[in-house]
Amino acid sequence: MRNVTLTQYLVEQERSLSGVGPELRLLIEVVARACKAIGHAVSKGALADVLGGAGTDNVQGEAQKKLDVISNEVLVEANCWGGCLAGMASEEMDDPLPIPSQYPKGRYLLLFDPLDGSSNIDVNVSIGTIFSVLECPPGVTDPTEADFLQPGTRQVAAGFAVYGPATVLVLTLGNGTAGFTLDREVGSWILTQPRIRIPEQTREFAINMSNARNWPAPVTRYIDECVAGKTGPLGKDYNMRWVASMVADVYRILSRGGVFMYPADAKHVEGRLRLMYEANPMAFIVEQAGGAASTGRQRILEVQPAKLHQRVGVILGSREEVERLAGYYAEAG
Ligand code: AHG
Ligand code: MN
Ligand code: MN
Numbered sequence: 001m002r003n004v005t006l007t008q009y010l011v012e013q014e015r016s017l018s019g020v021g022p023e024l025r026l027l028i029e030v031v032a033r034a035c036k037a038i039g040h041a042v043s044k045g046a047l048a049d050v051l052g053g054a055g056t057d058n059v060q061g062e063a064q065k066k067l068d069v070i071s072n073e074v075l076v077e078a079n080c081w082g083g084c085l086a087g088m089a090s091e092e093m094d095d096p097l098p099i100p101s102q103y104p105k106g107r108y109l110l111l112f113d114p115l116d117g118s119s120n121i122d123v124n125v126s127i128g129t130i131f132s133v134l135e136c137p138p139g140v141t142d143p144t145e146a147d148f149l150q151p152g153t154r155q156v157a158a159g160f161a162v163y164g165p166a167t168v169l170v171l172t173l174g175n176g177t178a179g180f181t182l183d184r185e186v187g188s189w190i191l192t193q194p195r196i197r198i199p200e201q202t203r204e205f206a207i208n209m210s211n212a213r214n215w216p217a218p219v220t221r222y223i224d225e226c227v228a229g230k231t232g233p234l235g236k237d238y239n240m241r242w243v244a245s246m247v248a249d250v251y252r253i254l255s256r257g258g259v260f261m262y263p264a265d266a267k268h269v270e271g272r273l274r275l276m277y278e279a280n281p282m283a284f285i286v287e288q289a290g291g292a293a294s295t296g297r298q299r300i301l302e303v304q305p306a307k308l309h310q311r312v313g314v315i316l317g318s319r320e321e322v323e324r325l326a327g328y329y330a331e332a333g
Pocket of ligand 3: 091
């Protein structure tokens with residue numbers, strides 16, 4: 001079988017999908033190249049002095065790791081000059097970044113979580129990068145925060161990379177979800193999962209159990225039922241997994257099903273994960289793979305953002321399980 005590279009895949013999408021043009025293709029290729037560079041730095045670990053803290057805090061008051069800062073710089077530098085973007089926003093930057101005046105501007109907005117799973121960097125567990133692409137509102141050349149505040153339904157592309165045993169890239173352009181694996185010798189992303197489908201049912205759940213005392217009643221009910229297994233109302237035994245890198249947990253769900261939850265709870269009243277950099281791109285990817293993504297009360301992609309660094313409750317994965325949980329929220333009122 002002939003190897004299909006990311007470039008070929010994008011050209012083929014461009015030929016068949018009306019919304020995909022050369023500008024979007026270049027943008028995705030540039031992001032994917034930045035992910036290669038980040039993955040390379042990650043794989044060097046202590047040899048490249050990329051482990052440990054940066055000694056700074058981000059806008060959300062989280063201590064930044066060196067790799068949070070490095071990954072952000074790699075993505076910003078890679079995406080400044082290409083002419084595809086009107087602006088960028090990142091989990092690690094206080095405000096949206098305008099494109100420097102010496103470069104041409106384009107029609108897209110890029111949002112990213114440069115390094116997802118920061119707590120796993122120093123312990124050599126899979127981490128990744130998540131990104132989302134929106135169109136800049138017509139007529140706007142210097143986008144402000146308000147121009148980024150579009151619901152996830154408006155995303156034109158989303159993707160994430162996992163720096164794990166293999167380096168992989170998952171992408172949606174709104175026409176299904178595809179997976180690529182980095183061929184390190186050649187330096188190319190090769191299409192390895194052309195059409196990812198999430199099984200509708202599952203026997204696997206992912207949640208940080210240490211938050212159990214803070215959960216809302218519908219989540220407690222669902223997890224109690226999973227834990228009761230064969231002897232409970234679900235009539236089947238469940239297994240639990242929690243990597244603490246959303247990229248790795250979502251990749252597992254795309255591979256074999258499951259449900260991932262970081263709900264809003266008494267401690268994280270707005271949720272823990274960020275709507276624009278984590279929840280929206282992952283929800284788009286999961287829906288395009290046949291899964292579902294909800295806050296419990298609403299489809300994530302329909303949440304109208306009020307601020308750039310907004311947090312949101314996240315329940316995503318196998319469709320039937322997400323719907324069951326949303327049903328429990330509805331019953332709870
Ligand atoms: P980030 O490293 O970008 O801040 O995101 C970490 C997120 C997500 O990847 C993961 O699912 C979750 O935080 C882990 O949270 P806990 O440490 O509470 O388990
Ligand atoms: Mn993250
Ligand atoms: Mn991050």
